[in-house]
Amino acid sequence: MATLxxxxxxxxxxxxxxxxxxxxxxxxxxxVVFVGPSGCGKSTLLRIIAGLEEATSGAIVIDxxxxxxxxxxxxxxSMVFQSYALYPHLTVFENIAFPLRVQKVAEPELSxxxxxxxxxxxxTDRLTHKPGQLSxxxxxxxxxxxxxxxxxxxxxxxxxxxxxxxxxxxxxxxxLAQLHKELNATMVYVTHDQIEAMTMADRIVVLKDGFVxxxxxxxxxxxxxxxxxxxxxxxxxxxxxxxxxxxxxxDTGLHVELDGGTALSLPVDHAGAKAGDRVEVxxxxxxxxxxxxxxxLALQVSVLERxxxxxxxxxxxxxxxxxxxxxxxxxxIAEGGQITLEVDPADCHVFAGDGKVMRRxxxxxxxx
Ligand SMILES: Nc1ncnc2c1ncn2[C@@H]1O[C@H](COP(=O)(O)OP(=O)(O)O)[C@@H](O)[C@H]1O
Ligand SMILES: [Mg+2]
Numbered sequence: 027m028a029t030l031x032x033x034x035x036x037x038x039x040x041x042x043x044x045x046x047x048x049x050x051x052x053x054x055x056x057x058v059v060f061v062g063p064s065g066c067g068k069s070t071l072l073r074i075i076a077g078l079e080e081a082t083s084g085a086i087v088i089d090x091x092x093x094x095x096x097x098x099x100x101x102x103x104s105m106v107f108q109s110y111a112l113y114p115h116l117t118v119f120e121n122i123a124f125p126l127r128v129q130k131v132a133e134p135e136l137s138x139x140x141x142x143x144x145x146x147x148x149x150t151d152r153l154t155h156k157p158g159q160l161s162x163x164x165x166x167x168x169x170x171x172x173x174x175x176x177x178x179x180x181x182x183x184x185x186x187x188x189x190x191x192x193x194x195x196x197x198x199x200x201x202l203a204q205l206h207k208e209l210n211a212t213m214v215y216v217t218h219d220q221i222e223a224m225t226m227a228d229r230i231v232v233l234k235d236g237f238v239x240x241x242x243x244x245x246x247x248x249x250x251x252x253x254x255x256x257x258x259x260x261x262x263x264x265x266x267x268x269x270x271x272x273x274x275x276x277d278t279g280l281h282v283e284l285d286g287g288t289a290l291s292l293p294v295d296h297a298g299a300k301a302g303d304r305v306e307v308x309x310x311x312x313x314x315x316x317x318x319x320x321x322x323l324a325l326q327v328s329v330l331e332r333x334x335x336x337x338x339x340x341x342x343x344x345x346x347x348x349x350x351x352x353x354x355x356x357x358x359i360a361e362g363g364q365i366t367l368e369v370d371p372a373d374c375h376v377f378a379g380d381g382k383v384m385r386r387x388x389x390x391x392x393x394x
Pocket of ligand 2: 068
C-alpha cells in the first residue's frame, strides 16, 4: 500500500519561485507521469518527494504519514535517474546489490533479492558482466534493478529513457509498463515526452511554469484539455489553433467566424463571451475530413506526407494560420492544391483570450 499526497507544495530558489501550490493525490499502485517542457519544475518536484530537496512550504504525505522531515532513505522511496550512475568496475550483480550491501543485508537473502530483480528485468545472463559490456537499455535496466531490490513503496523515475535511441525508448516504454504490472507498485515518472506520458500513465500531471495545468487520464486530457497549453501539448501532431471572432451566442451554443471566413456554431457555453471577442478554435488534425460538397475550411496545401495509412497534409488556412490535417492514405490531394475540410462542431475546442477552454454544453463520449 502506498498513496502519495502532495499538499500545497511550494518551492523557491532564492527569489525565483519554481513550484506553486502543488496539490496532488496519487493512488496506491498508480502510474502517474509528470510531463511538461524543460524547466517547468518536474525534477524539482520529484526531488522534493524523494527528500533530496526541501520544499519551501507544504507537505509530502505517504500512506497518510507526513514524511516532509524524514531523510530520503527513511521514506521508502527509490529514484532512477536519466544518467544510470553505475559503478564501472563492479559487475551487474554487485551494481544491483549495492544498496543491499550498504544496508548490510546478509546472504542468502541478498542473492535472492538480486536474482529476483535480474529475472524481472531479463538480466539473469548478464549478472557477471561489467556495465561497459552492456547496451544502453541493459544499463538502464541495471539502474532500475538497483531500485527494485530495495522494495520501495514508491518508485520515482526522472527521464530514465532520454539517453536511449528512439527504437529502444519504444521497447523500454513497454517494459516499464510491464514492470509496473508485475511489481504492483506506485510509480511517479517524469518526462518531457508527451508520447511517453500518453502511453504509460494511468494519470498525467501537466506542469507549466511550476503550476499544475491539469491532472487526469490520458484520454481526459486528450478529449477535454482545460487550457490551450494542454491542448497543444497532448496529441500528435499538435492540435490546430485557428483564430476566430465571436459573432454571438444562444441556446444552441457559440457562433464564431474563423479568420478566413468560415462560420461555425459550436456546442459550448456562450456565457461570458460577447460579439467581437477574439477566441481560438482548436481542431485536431485527426478530426477533419475532406468535404464532399466544398463547404468548409479551405486549406492551401504546401506539404504532403504520405505515411501509408494516413496522409499528413500541412498548409495554411486564410493565408496565415498554419494547419495540419491527417487524411486518408489515398486521399486525392496534391501539394500546391487547395482542398476543403469539414469538421464536426462537437470535436472543436474553444479557448478564450486567457487560454482557458470554454465549457462544453455536452460531453462527447469518453474512451476510458
Ligand atoms: N538548485 C537549483 N538552484 C537554483 N535554481 C534551480 C535549482 N534547481 C532547479 N532550478 C530551477 O528551477 C526550475 C525548474 O527546474 P527543474 O525542476 O530541473 O525543471 P525540469 O525538470 O522540468 O526541466 C528551473 O528554472 C531551474 O533553473
Ligand atoms: Mg528535469
